[in-house]
Amino acid sequence: MRKLILTGITLFAFCIQAEAVEVDIATTKGTIRIDLNEEAAPKTVANFLRYVDEGFYNDTIFHRVIRGFMVQGGGFTEDMGRKKTHQAVAYEGQNGLANNRGTLAMARTQDPNSATAQFFINHVDNPFLNHGARGGAGYTVFGQVVLGMDIVDSIAGVPTANVGPYQNVPKEPVIIKSVVRVN
Numbered sequence: 001m002r003k004l005i006l007t008g009i010t011l012f013a014f015c016i017q018a019e020a021v022e023v024d025i026a027t028t029k030g031t032i033r034i035d036l037n038e039e040a041a042p043k044t045v046a047n048f049l050r051y052v053d054e055g056f057y058n059d060t061i062f063h064r065v066i067r068g069f070m071v072q073g074g075g076f077t078e079d080m081g082r083k084k085t086h087q088a089v090a091y092e093g094q095n096g097l098a099n100n101r102g103t104l105a106m107a108r109t110q111d112p113n114s115a116t117a118q119f120f121i122n123h124v125d126n127p128f129l130n131h132g133a134r135g136g137a138g139y140t141v142f143g144q145v146v147l148g149m150d151i152v153d154s155i156a157g158v159p160t161a162n163v164g165p166y167q168n169v170p171k172e173p174v175i176i177k178s179v180v181r182v183n
Contacts, residue, residue, distance in 0.1 A: 003053055021045065022146065022147065022182040023052055027062070029155055030177045031124040032121070032148035033182065034104050040095040042141035044106055044115070049181070050140065051117050057179040064168045067156045071105055071174075075118040076161035078173045080163055085116035102152070104143035106157040111136035121145060125154045 025032040039046045051057060059075055060083065064072040077084055091112035099105055103122050106115035120139075122129075131138040145152060156166050163169040 005087055009081045011159075016036040020183070021049070022180055023049075023143075024182055025057075025179050026177045027151065028156070028173075028177065030148060030150050030151040031058050032176065033146050034143040035146045037095075037097065037141075040097050041092040041140055043089050044092050044140050044142040047115075048106075048119070052179045052181060055178075056117060057176050060176045062155055062170060062176065063166065064120075065155060065174070066123075066168050067068075067158050069126065070120040070122050071155045072118060072120040072153060073174075073176055075116075078175060080166065080169070083117065085091050087168040088114045088116050091115070091137055091140060092139040092142070093138040094128075095131075095140070099126040099139060099141055101125050102144070102145040102149050103141045105129070105139045105141045108139065115140065123152060151165075 009048040013172045021036045021038060023032065023034050023036065034147050036045045036048065059077065061076055061078055062073040063076040077083065083171050085110055093112065097103065101124050105120055105122065107118035107120050127133055143157055158170045158172065158174060160168045161171050
């Protein structure tokens with residue numbers, strides 16, 4: 001009976017792992033695979049996957065790149081045209097996940113409930129972006145790079161400049177060719 005229970009637990013754990021949701025972000029620098037954390041940020045992951053399934057991120061760019069901080073994309077075309085988004089998603093930054101190197105988080109305005117489509121990948125640990133770090137809301141972490149951190153490092157190293165009102169824009173666009181579900 002004990003072996004049967006242990007086998008059942010093992011199979012259950014395997015099934016949970018098998019249901020992980022991953023996406024590939026194919027860029028002009030290479031592909032980054034992200035493991036999304038539906039358990040910790042269900043609304044944020046559902047919001048992100050809605051954009052993925054609609055093809056929203058295809059042919060957008062990493063429009064804000066700061067080495068030693070983060071790379072941000074998912075909202076602008078190569079000519080710096082802002083894409084129209086859906087309603088904002090509710091803040092889920094109090095989920096216990098931290099803005100550490102290689103984590104995926106939602107970009108937003110000063111309003112914690114303003115995140116729509118833009119996301120960023122932390123290039124380094126950024127504890128000041130965590131929930132409660134500044135006495136209030138942080139930035140919702142909802143995924144982790146599992147392959148391609150070298151690609152993130154490459155993106156973080158590109159030369160940047162100011163373009164109109166936008167700062168830290170890559171001089172040569174880093175294009176997000178597509179974002180697709182892996183499983």
